[in-house]
Amino acid sequence: MRRVPPRTLLPQAACAAALLAAVTGCGLLPGGDAGAAGPALSEPVGVTAQAGSATTVHVMWNRPVSTTEVTGYEVFRGSVRVKELTAQQHMVDVSGLRATSRYVFTVRARGKDGALGPASRRVSVTTPAAVAADGHAPDRPGGLRGRVDGGRAVSLSWRKASDDRGVVSYDVYQGTTKIHSVGGTRTRALLTGLRPGTAYTFRVRARDAADNVSAASDPVRLTTARGPDEGAGTAPQGFRATTRRADKAYYIDLAWTAPQTGGDVPAYQVYLDGKQATTVMWGESAPKDKATYSFYIGETAGARHRVRIRGQLPDGTWGAFSPERTVTTGQ
Structure with a gap:
C-alpha cells in the first residue's frame, strides 16, 4: 500500500x-489512492552546493527516495543543463563560473524510460572574489579527529588551515575519493549514510580561491557501530x-x-x-x-x-x- x-x-x-x-x-x-501503482520517480534529496574556488562550485546530492530505477542525473544552473552524469555519481564540480556571482543549482534524475523526474530543491551559492596569480596552496589541515555516531554517521573536526589569501573550502576524502565539502569557515563535518559495522579512513584537504589544494591531513580511521542507530549527534x-x-x-x-x-x-x-x-x-x-x-x-x-x-x-x-x-x- x-x-x-x-x-x-x-x-x-x-x-x-x-x-x-x-x-x-x-x-x-x-x-x-491506496490502490495506486508503485511510486513515480521523485526528486533527488539532500542537494547542496559549496563554492570550491572563485570559478568552481561542488554540487552534491542523494538518490531519490522512490524505488523507481534511476539511470542518470542532470545538473542545472538556473534553467541551463551543465552536467549529465551516470546513476552512480552523486557529486560533481561545475567549473567556468564567474567570481563574486550567485548561482542556483537543481538536480533531476532520469528514469529508465529516458524521462526526467521533478527538480530537486533549489540551492544557491555565491562564488568568492577572484585573486591575483596565486601559486601557494594552503597548509594542510591539522589535528583531524573523528567520532563514531551510531551505525550510520561519523563526526570529523580539524584545525583551521592557514593560507596567504584565505581558505575557501575543505574537501573530505574517503580513501582517495572526495565525498564531501564544507565552507572555509567551518572546521567540522558530519558524514551520514554510512554502512554499520564498517571501517573507514578519512582525510581533509584545504582549498583556496585560486583552486590550489593543500596536502592531505593525517588520516583518521573509524569503524561505525553495528546496527542502524542514526547517532545522537x-x-x-x-x-x-x-x-x-x-x-x-x-x-x-x-x-x-x-x-x-x-x-x-x-x-x-x-x-x-x-x-x-x-x-x-x-x-x-x-x-x-x-x-x-x-x-x-x-x-x-x-x-x-x-x-x-x-x-x-x-x-x-x-x-x-x-x-x-x-x-x-x-x-
Missing part, C-alpha cells in the same frame, strides 16, 4: 486548521516545548538548536502524540543555530501532549529524534 506523505508547511504559513487536521488523523494530502539539541494561550486558544512553542552537520538543516519533522503532525520547511533560509516554531493545538485546557522533532540532514536522510517533551495546556 502506498502511503501519501503528510502535508508540508512553511513555518510562516502554517495555519491552525491544517495542523489540527493533521493531529486528528486527516493530515494527508488529498487525492491519495544528528538530533536537534536543547529541545524545549511550552504552551501558551492566545486569542482564546492554546499553542505549543518549540525551541531547539540545529545539529552541527557541517551544512544546513532545511527541514524538521514534528511528531505529536506519537504521530507525524507536520514538516517545517526552511529551505535556503534554514536557521544556522537557534530555531523556533509555534503551532495551534486547540481550545481545551488541561490537554496533555507529547512532542518531539528530527531534522533533515544535508544528504537528505532524517537524523535522530530529539528527546520527547510532555506539555499540558493551561499550565
Whole structure:
C-alpha cells in the first residue's frame, strides 16, 4: 500500500486548521489512492552546493527516495543543463563560473524510460572574489579527529588551515575519493549514510580561491557501530516545548538548536502524540543555530501532549529524534 506523505508547511504559513487536521488523523494530502501503482520517480534529496574556488562550485546530492530505477542525473544552473552524469555519481564540480556571482543549482534524475523526474530543491551559492596569480596552496589541515555516531554517521573536526589569501573550502576524502565539502569557515563535518559495522579512513584537504589544494591531513580511521542507530549527534539539541494561550486558544512553542552537520538543516519533522503532525520547511533560509516554531493545538485546557522533532540532514536522510517533551495546556 502506498502511503501519501503528510502535508508540508512553511513555518510562516502554517495555519491552525491544517495542523489540527493533521493531529486528528486527516493530515494527508488529498487525492491519495491506496490502490495506486508503485511510486513515480521523485526528486533527488539532500542537494547542496559549496563554492570550491572563485570559478568552481561542488554540487552534491542523494538518490531519490522512490524505488523507481534511476539511470542518470542532470545538473542545472538556473534553467541551463551543465552536467549529465551516470546513476552512480552523486557529486560533481561545475567549473567556468564567474567570481563574486550567485548561482542556483537543481538536480533531476532520469528514469529508465529516458524521462526526467521533478527538480530537486533549489540551492544557491555565491562564488568568492577572484585573486591575483596565486601559486601557494594552503597548509594542510591539522589535528583531524573523528567520532563514531551510531551505525550510520561519523563526526570529523580539524584545525583551521592557514593560507596567504584565505581558505575557501575543505574537501573530505574517503580513501582517495572526495565525498564531501564544507565552507572555509567551518572546521567540522558530519558524514551520514554510512554502512554499520564498517571501517573507514578519512582525510581533509584545504582549498583556496585560486583552486590550489593543500596536502592531505593525517588520516583518521573509524569503524561505525553495528546496527542502524542514526547517532545522537544528528538530533536537534536543547529541545524545549511550552504552551501558551492566545486569542482564546492554546499553542505549543518549540525551541531547539540545529545539529552541527557541517551544512544546513532545511527541514524538521514534528511528531505529536506519537504521530507525524507536520514538516517545517526552511529551505535556503534554514536557521544556522537557534530555531523556533509555534503551532495551534486547540481550545481545551488541561490537554496533555507529547512532542518531539528530527531534522533533515544535508544528504537528505532524517537524523535522530530529539528527546520527547510532555506539555499540558493551561499550565
